[in-house]
Amino acid sequence: MVDYDVVVVGSGFGGPVAARKCAEAGLDTLLLERSEVPGEKVVSGLVIPFYGFTFGPDFIREGNPPLERPICKVVNRFVRDGEIYATDATLRVPKPLALGYAAYCKPFCTWLADKAVEAGAELRTSTTAVEPILEKGAVRGVITDKGEEIRCQVLIDAGGTQNRLALQAGLRRKYLPESLELYMIWDFEMAKEDVDETFGLSMEFFHAFPEEGIGAPLGYGSTLYIFTYRESIHPGLGQFLVTRGEIPNAAKLLPRYFENFQEKVTRWKRDIAPKVRLRAVTWDVCPIYAGLIPETRNMPVFGDGILVIGDAAGFEASAFGDGVPSAWFSAELAAEVAVEAVRKGDSSRSALHQYERRVKEHPYITWIITDWRRWDLRKILVSRSEADLRRMIRDHWGIGAFRYRYSGRPLAKAVREALRRDPRAPLKWMEMFSRYYRNWEENRFDPLSESGRYTRPLAGKTHLQPDI
Amino acid sequence: MEIRTSDRFPGVEWVGDPGEFIRVDESKCDGCANCVRVCLAECFEIREKKARVRTLAECMECAACWYVCDKEAILFSWPPGGTGFRTNWG
Numbered sequence: 300m301v302d303y304d305v306v307v308v309g310s311g312f313g314g315p316v317a318a319r320k321c322a323e324a325g326l327d328t329l330l331l332e333r334s335e336v337p338g339e340k341v342v343s344g345l346v347i348p349f350y351g352f353t354f355g356p357d358f359i360r361e362g363n364p365p366l367e368r369p370i371c372k373v374v375n376r377f378v379r380d381g382e383i384y385a386t387d388a389t390l391r392v393p394k395p396l397a398l399g400y401a402a403y404c405k406p407f408c409t410w411l412a413d414k415a416v417e418a419g420a421e422l423r424t425s426t427t428a429v430e431p432i433l434e435k436g437a438v439r440g441v442i443t444d445k446g447e448e449i450r451c452q453v454l455i456d457a458g459g460t461q462n463r464l465a466l467q468a469g470l471r472r473k474y475l476p477e478s479l480e481l482y483m484i485w486d487f488e489m490a491k492e493d494v495d496e497t498f499g500l501s502m503e504f505f506h507a508f509p510e511e512g513i514g515a516p517l518g519y520g521s522t523l524y525i526f527t528y529r530e531s532i533h534p535g536l537g538q539f540l541v542t543r544g545e546i547p548n549a550a551k552l553l554p555r556y557f558e559n560f561q562e563k564v565t566r567w568k569r570d571i572a573p574k575v576r577l578r579a580v581t582w583d584v585c586p587i588y589a590g591l592i593p594e595t596r597n598m599p600v601f602g603d604g605i606l607v608i609g610d611a612a613g614f615e616a617s618a619f620g621d622g623v624p625s626a627w628f629s630a631e632l633a634a635e636v637a638v639e640a641v642r643k644g645d646s647s648r649s650a651l652h653q654y655e656r657r658v659k660e661h662p663y664i665t666w667i668i669t670d671w672r673r674w675d676l677r678k679i680l681v682s683r684s685e686a687d688l689r690r691m692i693r694d695h696w697g698i699g700a701f702r703y704r705y706s707g708r709p710l711a712k713a714v715r716e717a718l719r720r721d722p723r724a725p726l727k728w729m730e731m732f733s734r735y736y737r738n739w740e741e742n743r744f745d746p747l748s749e750s751g752r753y754t755r756p757l758a759g760k761t762h763l764q765p766d767i
Numbered sequence: 768m769e770i771r772t773s774d775r776f777p778g779v780e781w782v783g784d785p786g787e788f789i790r791v792d793e794s795k796c797d798g799c800a801n802c803v804r805v806c807l808a809e810c811f812e813i814r815e816k817k818a819r820v821r822t823l824a825e826c827m828e829c830a831a832c833w834y835v836c837d838k839e840a841i842l843f844s845w846p847p848g849g850t851g852f853r854t855n856w857g
Contacts, residue, residue, distance in 0.1 A: 335782070335849045342827065342857035404857045425849030444847040461830045463845065476834045481805060486778060486856040531856075540805060546835050548804045579778020579856035582807050584829040 303329045304641045306441060306451040307420075308428045308464055310337040311404075313609035313626030314457035315411035315420075316356050320634035321455075322420035326641055329449065330412065330420050331441070333427040338408025342583040343622070344484050344526050344535040345407075346370050346399040346502060350663065351624030352735075353728045354713045356631055358414055360731050365406040365744040367528035368494075369397035369736055372501035375692050377685070378511055381563035385689060389698035394500060395736030399620065401502070401528050406747060413748045428458070431468045437603035437647075438468050452646045453637040454605045457630065460586050462611035470605065471598045474613070476546065478588035478595065480520055482537030483553040487575035491530045497570055498527040505564065506692055508683070512559040515552070516542060517688070518676030523560055525571075529742070532575065534560075540584070553582070585622065586615035590668035600658060601651040606633040614664050621667050628664055632657045662712035768850070773825050776808075779854045781824065785846030789832065791818050795840035802832035802841060827852045 307318040310332035318330040334340040352360055372391040376383045392398055416422050427444040431454065440450035441464065456464045460479070465471040489497075505523040509516045513536075514523045520538035527533070536556055538549050561567055589595050590613035600612040608614070609626030636654040640646040658664050675695075679688045693699045700706050717724040738744055768783035789810065791802075798816035808825035811818050811832065818840070828851055833843035845851075 333845055333848050334853060336853075339853040339855065339857070340828065340851070342829075342854065403855070405855050427845045427848045429844070444845075461833075461843070473834065479831075479834055481807075481829065481831050483807065484857075540831060540835050546801045546804055549831070550804060550807050550809070553807065577777060579854060580776045581779060581854055581857050582827055582829060583857075584831050584834065 301450045303327045303451045305453045307455040309457035310412045312623045313630040315415040316630035317455045317634045318415040318420040319418045322418040324638040328420040330422045332424045335425045337412040338405035341404035342581045346401045347623045348399045355627040363745045364410045367401040370399045374501045374503045378507040387697045395732045438605040456607045458611050460610045465607045470602045474589040476540035479540045480537040480587050481549045483582040484535035486579040489575045493574040517680045589613045590615050601654045603648045604646050608633045662709040666709040778856045783850035785851040788844050788846045790842040792840045795838045801835040805831040
């Protein structure tokens with residue numbers, strides 16, 4: 300006896316995509332979320348790369364999700380003694396194209412959860428999945444914090460970096476601190492005209508050698524960045540939990556880096572500080588190399604009755620911001636396999652094995668879990684060469700990023716595959732870019748449900764704009 | 768449910784009673800203070816060469832403490848549904 304065909308644990312970015320796809324296929328699907336409103340525990344400086352939208356779920360591409368700003372340009376600034384000594388803004392596309400879209404997690408995850416509910420999935424918020432139900436090594440459901448046992452044929456673990464359920468099921472081990480970054484984010488209100496004038500449709504990075512004191516040693520954490528939103532900006536930076544073999548005093552260092560940045564860097568003091576007001580300070584841990592380092596890269600992403608997606612599976616939020624796209628890609632693949640398993644009435648390991656094969660064939664997921672060049676910035680720490688630093692940044696965050704041997708490779712492969720499936724795909728992409736741009740200009744997006752406080756499909760009820 | 772805020776970390780709310788969702792197993796702790804070093808919310812302190820949870824009042828459930836504990840002395844779980852930290856600006 301099962302209560303649901305599929306239970307998806309976690310309504311962040313991946314979970315609702317998997318739940319929607321299962322529900323669309325007619326499966327009895329439950330989506331569990333521990334927060335009261337989906338996305339309100341998701342912390343991330345978020346610019347979702349364009350390829351998540353072009354190659355990701357149809358309903359996102361064809362829908363009108365709440366986006367904060369199209370990002371058409373990546374501006375790399377190189378800082379010495381508080382001054383910008385060089386700028387590389389070669390990674391740019393003309394509007395209405397975009398390299399990515401800035402978003403706040405709460406409205407975006409609520410929008411995704413709404414879409415799962417519209418397709419017939421049941422969403423249960425304020426419910427923590429405490430542990431999996433295990434029978435002879437097979438996952439048969441979850442036990443909630445209310446002590447309720449929910450049984451299912453397939454459990455999809457979309458529980459994020461800490462991946463509690465996959466750990467308890469004995470499937471995976473916790474990520475190593477060497478592969479994780481602790482990052483801190485400051486959210487500032489800024490008038491839209493000021494963001495438009497100061498940044499336009501661009502985001503900025505501030506690269507510097509460690510003595511500048513505005514970030515972790517090169518390659519050991521996210522360079523200080525400023526993501527730009529509609530009426531706010533979202534600076535953040537990070538540091539690995541193990542940096543050059545030691546556990547850094549991150550609690551002191553992260554706030555100090557940002558204080559130094561605010562005190563020293565003219566771009567901030569002159570152009571930005573007079574126009575902003577601090578609104579929020581948050582942080583989180585995210586996996587940068589969990590899917591890449593040998594100790595954890597080959598951990599299973601499936602087991603008897605369970606499929607693991609997104610950050611929980613090590614398809615990580617890397618330094619390139621692939622977290623959300625890879626959560627979407629893996630969610631769709633997991634849902635496909637879950638649907639096949641439920642239809643056949645076989646959710647054994649051998650039936651779910653398909654999932655691993657499919658994720659490893661995915662052009663972007665393969666790239667995320669195999670591209671060792673991401674370690675390169677650490678070499679610059681040894682070479683100490685400004686020219687090397689600028690060349691490396693240009694190859695990753697400049698025009699070089701489109702070169703074939705860097706991120707051009709998965710892009711080319713993904714485009715080829717998309718064209719094979721649908722020769723008209725580029726027209727759909729152009730339509731999406733144009734519509735997203737228009738939505739942003741007119742500030743019109745799909746209305747959201749009232750705080751996600753529902754348990755049954757909405758079926759055309761009036762939606763309310765949440766208080767965000 | 769009770770809602771708490773913090774002056775240090777604006778834009779974040781802590782809801783209800785999350786309980787002791789992070790604990791230290793004193794028999795395993797060797798007092799290395801890794802947890803103290805990575806916790807932005809100052810949840811931990813060292814007393815008599817052992818880490819202990821001082822407060823979880825400003826915890827954002829990142830689990831950094833759990834990851835850096837070589838001795839597996841930190842016990843980490845999620846707070847009960849609907850409790851703990853939340854933000855509109857993540």
